[in-house]
Amino acid sequence: MLLLxxxxxxxxxxxxxxxxTIYYSFTSWGAFGGHTWSGLxxxxxxxxxxxxxxxxxxxxxxxxxxxxxxxxxxVVAALLSLPGMRGVTIYxxxxxxxxxxxxxxxxxxxxxxxxxxxxxxxxxxxxxxIDGPHWxxxxxxxxxxxxxxxxxxxxxxxxxxxxxxIRGIPVDYYEAAELDGxxxxxxxxxxxxxxxxxxxxxVTVITVINALQAFDLVYLMVGQQSPAIQRTETLVYLxxxxxxxxxxxxxxxxxxxxxxxxxxxxxxxQFRLQRRWVHYG
Amino acid sequence: MLVAPFLAAAxxxxxxxxxxxxxxxxxxxxxxxxxxxxAAMKQIISEFHSQHPNIDVQVQVTPWESYWTKLQTxxxxxxxxxxxxxxxxxxxxxxxxxxxxxxxxQIKSSKMDMGAYVPAVTxxxxxxxxxxGVPKDVNGxxxxxxxxxxxxxxVKYPDESWTWSDVIAxxxxxxxxxxxxxxxxxxxxxxxxxxxxxxxxGGQIISPDGKSSGYDQPATVKGIQFWTDMIxxxxxxPTLQQTTDTDPLAMLTSGKVAMRYCGSWEPEEIAAxxxxxxxxxIAPLPAGPDGNRNYYSNGLANSMSAKTQHREQAWExxxxxxxxxxxxxxxxxxxxxxxxxxxxxxxxxxxxxxDLQVFVDQLKYxxxxxxxxxxxxxxxxxxKQFAEAWTGKASVxxxxxxxxxxxxxALSKEKK
Numbered sequence: 001m002l003l004l005x006x007x008x009x010x011x012x013x014x015x016x017x018x019x020x021t022i023y024y025s026f027t028s029w030g031a032f033g034g035h036t037w038s039g040l041x042x043x044x045x046x047x048x049x050x051x052x053x054x055x056x057x058x059x060x061x062x063x064x065x066x067x068x069x070x071x072x073x074x075v076v077a078a079l080l081s082l083p084g085m086r087g088v089t090i091y092x093x094x095x096x097x098x099x100x101x102x103x104x105x106x107x108x109x110x111x112x113x114x115x116x117x118x119x120x121x122x123x124x125x126x127x128x129x130i131d132g133p134h135w136x137x138x139x140x141x142x143x144x145x146x147x148x149x150x151x152x153x154x155x156x157x158x159x160x161x162x163x164x165x166i167r168g169i170p171v172d173y174y175e176a177a178e179l180d181g182x183x184x185x186x187x188x189x190x191x192x193x194x195x196x197x198x199x200x201x202x203v204t205v206i207t208v209i210n211a212l213q214a215f216d217l218v219y220l221m222v223g224q225q226s227p228a229i230q231r232t233e234t235l236v237y238l239x240x241x242x243x244x245x246x247x248x249x250x251x252x253x254x255x256x257x258x259x260x261x262x263x264x265x266x267x268x269x270q271f272r273l274q275r276r277w278v279h280y281g
Numbered sequence: 282m283l284v285a286p287f288l289a290a291a292x293x294x295x296x297x298x299x300x301x302x303x304x305x306x307x308x309x310x311x312x313x314x315x316x317x318x319x320a321a322m323k324q325i326i327s328e329f330h331s332q333h334p335n336i337d338v339q340v341q342v343t344p345w346e347s348y349w350t351k352l353q354t355x356x357x358x359x360x361x362x363x364x365x366x367x368x369x370x371x372x373x374x375x376x377x378x379x380x381x382x383x384x385x386x387q388i389k390s391s392k393m394d395m396g397a398y399v400p401a402v403t404x405x406x407x408x409x410x411x412x413x414g415v416p417k418d419v420n421g422x423x424x425x426x427x428x429x430x431x432x433x434x435x436v437k438y439p440d441e442s443w444t445w446s447d448v449i450a451x452x453x454x455x456x457x458x459x460x461x462x463x464x465x466x467x468x469x470x471x472x473x474x475x476x477x478x479x480x481x482x483g484g485q486i487i488s489p490d491g492k493s494s495g496y497d498q499p500a501t502v503k504g505i506q507f508w509t510d511m512i513x514x515x516x517x518x519p520t521l522q523q524t525t526d527t528d529p530l531a532m533l534t535s536g537k538v539a540m541r542y543c544g545s546w547e548p549e550e551i552a553a554x555x556x557x558x559x560x561x562x563i564a565p566l567p568a569g570p571d572g573n574r575n576y577y578s579n580g581l582a583n584s585m586s587a588k589t590q591h592r593e594q595a596w597e598x599x600x601x602x603x604x605x606x607x608x609x610x611x612x613x614x615x616x617x618x619x620x621x622x623x624x625x626x627x628x629x630x631x632x633x634x635x636d637l638q639v640f641v642d643q644l645k646y647x648x649x650x651x652x653x654x655x656x657x658x659x660x661x662x663x664x665k666q667f668a669e670a671w672t673g674k675a676s677v678x679x680x681x682x683x684x685x686x687x688x689x690x691a692l693s694k695e696k697k
Binding site: 030031032033114115116117118119134136137138223224225226227228229230240241244245246247248 | 346349350353354356357374375377378379380469470520521522523525526527587655657658661664665668669671672
């Protein structure tokens with residue numbers, strides 16, 4: 001009964017639109033409302049669209065790189081949990097800041113940092129004699145540049161979950177490990193990591209789902225005019241471009257369905273695999 | 282007790298200024314995209330409000346990048362603005378799709394003179410014989426150049442005799458790699474680049490009947506090649522990567538490039554930078570190799586949402602936006618050339634530090650902006666594909682043919 005308000009919201013704003021999207025993917029849209037049934041037409045276009053292939057590859061690359069945030073955040077969280085660590089609150093705030101910052105502000109700031117001619121990143125590189133590329137407009141580097149921002153931005157959220165996970169590990173285990181002669185590094189790999197696997201699993205699932213929906217960084221940092229767009233556009237970006245900029249709502253819905261299927265399959269696969277490596281203490 | 286006389290007074294004042302006989306207070310939303318024109322728009326609104334105290338107008342500024350996506354979603358949902366800026370690019374789409382209202386009945390009953398506006402603009406907003414917008418402004422183009430850099434390289438300032446070859450020769454002399462200065466900047470921005478040179482060699486973006494692409498014509502390729510040559514052949518312009526990372530206008534106003542093709546809405550931005558105000562001037566747009574000066578000009582109109590709840594009030598506001606007084610206000614700020622004829626001179630004198638007259642003189646060569654019903658379906662794609670030619674990975678000829686074939690596909694879908 002107490003769940004009712006939340007459940008109602010979920011049905012109205014999440015579940016119902018999902019079914020609407022699936023329905024719309026079989027239709028063709030008029031300019032200002034109105035649609036007609038077009039059967040599998042959108043899916044036929046989808047299979048032949050080379051931009052969709054690019055988008056799938058780009059999304060996969062971004063997801064893979066963003067997953068790096070998981071081990072990094074685990075290490076950061078473990079370091080912050082060390083007994084006697086000073087200034088934990090300051091570090092925690094610093095790492096968490098990107099999570100509560102507007103994505104537009106994040107994107108704009110990083111865009112300046114990555115500017116090929118006047119950016120801070122290339123200025124620092126030039127100090128050590130490296131001639132940095134035009135990070136965001138070079139098709140070869142743009143996807144890595146935005147993925148790095150993605151990693152940087154998701155560390156804070158992951159870290160908070162890991163921190164509370166580490167708090168839940170009884171001190172006895174560490175004391176026992178220390179008695180057996182395990183150093184800090186060994187303790188991390190043989191005590192912290194195994195007992196943290198439920199948190200790691202949760203964070204991994206969330207990271208993959210979020211990375212599959214990457215849009216804001218591509219839209220704000222690269223954009224349609226950039227020569228790097230083909231090598232950075234993600235499925236959600238393509239969805240936006242086709243649906244909102246090019247007014248092809250039905251086709252955009254088909255891209256949405258493709259993304260939905262990819263998310264379902266990847267998440268289901270992770271749940272199957274978890275039995276092999278997640279320890280529920 | 283106190284309320285009754287107040288209400289009576291309000292009712293009296295309401296009926297005395299019988300604008301349309303409707304005395305209730307109404308608030309209209311007016312959507313625009315250019316921050317630089319907000320001041321002029323607010324002045325127009327305040328004068329309008331003093332004539333029509335029962336109509337309030339709220340300005341809603343959305344940057345160009347998200348203006349159209351937001352507008353379409355809002356209009357479809359019925360929550361859109363009552364009056365908004367329209368460009369030639371989207372006019373047919375909104376008119377045939379039922380997003381904007383035809384204005385013929387109102388124009389007839391209030392005896393509005395459509396002949397007062399630049400004909401090219403009125404024509405672009407007359408779709409299937411009906412008028413869908415009150416012309417607002419028209420674009421002219423010119424060659425912005427940095428006097429300081431020209432003096433330093435001892436190159437003569439550009440004038441009306443210049444053609445493509447003069448631009449190339451000057452750009453070569455002005456380029457100075459040691460100082461990081463380029464003679465010219467060739468961004469990949471259709472409206473500010475090849476839409477200006479393609480008509481000068483007789484090429485076209487879209488056939489006059491709007492049914493087929495002109496990108497596969499040799500003349501069109503030649504017009505585009507002018508821009509890519511600047512980067513890949515003569516090396517007198519920053520690369521596409523540089524112009525993507527840094528705004529080409531900022532390159533001009535910071536002395537990094539000596540010449541850039543400019544639009545008539547840009548001098549205000551240039552003057553906002555002290556270095557730009559001091560060292561930049563504007564020359565006529567260089568002509569094509571044979572002296573041809575035709576160019577594609579966009580021009581805006583104010584349109585009424587087909588779904589507005591306040592048709593009468595919106596029409597009152599549209600009439601004022603299309604009035605001579607509104608044209609005067611806009612011209613004096615130097616932001617745009619009003620489409621209301623006879624006010625270009627006020628624009629030209631708005632900023633004495635620049636020779637704005639060149640934009641006005643060019644208006645007679647204006648050609649209608651390339652557009653079809655669903656322009657966005659092929660225009661964005663062209664920009665995306667031409668990146669390959671700008672970076673030198675493929676020839677303009679190859680890319681153009683590929684752009685043309687995708688564009689023809691998109692155009693054939695429109696007919697269905």
